[in-house]
Amino acid sequence: MIDFHTHTPAWETATWLGGAAFGADEFVAFMDGAGIERAVVLSHDGLFDPTPESNDQLAEFVHKYPDRLIGFGTVAVRRKSAVQEAERMVGELGLRGLKLHPWLQGFSMHERGLDPICEVIAGAGGVLLVHDGTPPYSTAGQIAALARRHPKLPVILGHGGLHDLWRESLAMTQETENLYLCLCGTPPYAARRILAEAPPHKVIFGTDAGLSEQASQDYAVARVKEIDGWGITAAQRRAMLIDNPRRLLDRT
């Protein structure tokens, strides 16, 4: 299976998410224990302080296991250097996509400064993953509006709308061709309905691993195990965990 939503430790930032210190070896050991073959890894520091250094450290982390770990970097979208950093990310650093967290990073998806950044990612064959499920800056409708401006860029709703906006996330995924949905922290009943009603090729899964106080990432292991109780078909499970994420990653 492919876990499309995980994080490095926060090496430089004191964050309220906390988290344990761990290295790439320990992270891959967690993946092995949970049955995860490949993982998309996002910066933790970059959520709070999206510096070039956070991308450097992410790249160093994922490059230790290039066959297992895929890095998506981030940028400070309002800085003049954002486009240049996006180019460096997907060029020199070999990162495969961009992660944005509009409410933590403090911007709106409608800001036109995002457009040249998205063009860089799309031009490199990359993917954009955006935190969703949280007003005022991280709703699926807002993210879909950006996706419509960049129809060649696959845009992923990082949390499937979480608890209160999952119906909006489902609807936007249905009506926006290049919008995909990652079930990550989405409650099981919502995940079941999303899998039943979303275009079958557009739903993927993530654990949000990396934020635990334990290097063993116990909650992420539990989230993988919990899928057994979702009441979904074998075909849905395979598409979500294997075929759909592989198609997104292997296009890059």
Place this chain on the structure above:
Amino acid sequence: MIIDAHCRIGDGREVELKPAELIATMDALGIDRAVVAPGERCTAYDNREGNELTAVAAAESGGRLLAYAVANPWRGRAAIDELDRALDAGAVALAVDSTLQGFDLLDGLLDPLLDFATDAGWFVYVRTGTPPTALPLPLATLARRRPELPVIMGKSGATDFWIDAVPALLHAPNLYGDTAYAPWDTVLTGFQNEPGIGAERLIFATDAPYTVPVAEVDRIRDWPLDADRKAAVFGGNLARLLAHQ
């Protein structure tokens, strides 16, 4: 003893849970008792049908199920009459969902219902989350106005308002955190370790049928917490609230 502090029986928009199915799950997971509210439609609109559903389920369960009462506060005096009927039928607590019921926690509409709950010796479950009318901190302010009324912060603000749950619990000593959806290694340990909160302020719930109940139980069983504290979270704390009546 394990007591599940919140389930919904009946039909919802995407879910359904029959009492017999719930009891079978409780048997399989070692859950002794569960406090049940009616489904979404009956919480929002047809309160009478919902209260009759939970009262019958409780009466037929041999003590395994306990009933929440529901009443939409927009109904004014009729809401109080409905709670009165539910109390006579055996309800043990009040369940509130300000998102489904369409009001603001601080607009005053709920106050008469909270007064009723206080007089009845009930505790109150209030569902929280991302909606601006269901946030943890306004609930804490509401709870502080009735310090003798125990209030369970349903879902503890899951997920992005977990960050507000600790300040809410610190603000209102009569507010209790709900374990549903909350990983022990990112959320619950933070509640437990916070001076002024601790395990005695945490209450286990599966929030069935929205969840995978075995995952909710396993999350607490897997939590490396000493036996006394774990027993308090799993049922001791809620048993104390129930005994208060």
